[in-house]
Amino acid sequence: MTTLSLDHVVLTRRGVAVLAGIELTLGPGRTAAVMGRSGVGKTTLLEVACGLVRPDSGAVVVNGVRLDDARDALRSRTRLRDVGLVFQRDELLPELTIGENVSLPLRLSGAAAADSSARVAEVLGLLDIGDLAGRGTDEVSGGQLQRAAIARALVHRPALVLADEPTAALDEATAREAMALLLTTASAEGAAVLVVTHDASVADMAETTYSLSDGRLTPRDR
Numbered sequence: 001m002t003t004l005s006l007d008h009v010v011l012t013r014r015g016v017a018v019l020a021g022i023e024l025t026l027g028p029g030r031t032a033a034v035m036g037r038s039g040v041g042k043t044t045l046l047e048v049a050c051g052l053v054r055p056d057s058g059a060v061v062v063n064g065v066r067l068d069d070a071r072d073a074l075r076s077r078t079r080l081r082d083v084g085l086v087f088q089r090d091e092l093l094p095e096l097t098i099g100e101n102v103s104l105p106l107r108l109s110g111a112a113a114a115d116s117s118a119r120v121a122e123v124l125g126l127l128d129i130g131d132l133a134g135r136g137t138d139e140v141s142g143g144q145l146q147r148a149a150i151a152r153a154l155v156h157r158p159a160l161v162l163a164d165e166p167t168a169a170l171d172e173a174t175a176r177e178a179m180a181l182l183l184t185t186a187s188a189e190g191a192a193v194l195v196v197t198h199d200a201s202v203a204d205m206a207e208t209t210y211s212l213s214d215g216r217l218t219p220r221d222r
C-alpha cells in the first residue's frame with residue numbers, strides 16, 4: 001500500500017498557486033526530501049500532506065485514508081494516529097521532562113502508562129538518548145533536543161513522518177547525524193519520511209529529492 005499519495009494537488013493562497021498540481025507518492029519505509037527557496041510552499045506542502053490544510057483540488061491519501069475531503073474529526077484522528085511531525089525547534093514542552101514529552105503522542109492516543117513507558121524507553125534507546133528521559137528540556141544539548149523531537153515523532157509508530165527543516169537549528173555535523181538517525185530509525189520501523197529543507201547536504205541523505213518551484217515538484221539531479 002502507498003503510505004502517502006498526493007495526486008494533482010492544487011492550493012492557491014492570496015491569488016498565488018503555491019501548489020499547482022503536486023504529484024508525489026511514498027511507500028512504507030521510503031524517504032524523500034523537498035528543497036526550495038524560502039516562501040515557495042514547502043511548509044504548505046507538509047500541512048496539506050498531514051490534512052491540516054485542505055487543498056483546493058486534488059487527492060491526499062495517508063495510509064489509505066483520503067484526507068482532502070474528509071471531515072475534521074477523521075483528519076485529526078488520522079494525523080494523531082498515522083503521522084509523526086518534526087519541526088525546526090521550540091516544540092517540546094518545557095514543563096515536561098524529555099521522557100514525558102516523547103510519551104505525549106502515545107498518551108493522547110489512549111495508551112496505558114505502563115505500555116507507554118516501555119515504548120518511550122525503546123525509542124529513546126534507538127535515538128541513543130536512553131539516559132536522558134528524566135532530564136528537563138533545558139538540561140540537554142540542541143542536538144539531543146532534536147533527537148527527542150524525532151523520538152516523539154516516531155513513538156506511536158506512525159506510517160508517515162513529516163519533517164519541516166528538522167535540522168535547521170543545528171550545526172552541520174549535528175544536523176547530518178540527526179537526519180541520518182531520523183531516516184534510518186523511521187525506515188527501520190517501516191515509516192515513510194518526507195522532509196522539507198533548504199539544506200542540500202541534508203536533502204541528499206533521502207532516497208529521492210525534489211525541487212519545489214512554481215508550485216510543482218521536479219526530481220533533483222545530484
Ligand SMILES: Nc1ncnc2c1ncn2[C@@H]1O[C@H](COP(=O)(O)OP(=O)(O)OP(=O)(O)O)[C@@H](O)[C@H]1O
Nearest residue numbers: 013014018036037038039040041042043044045198
Ligand atoms: N496561513 C496562510 N495564509 C495565507 N498565506 C500563507 C499562509 N501560510 C503561508 N502563506 C504564504 O504561502 C506561501 C508559502 O509559504 P510556506 O510557509 O509554505 O513557504 P516555505 O517554502 O515553507 O518557506 P520557508 O522556507 O521560509 O519556511 C508564502 O508566500 C506565504 O506567505
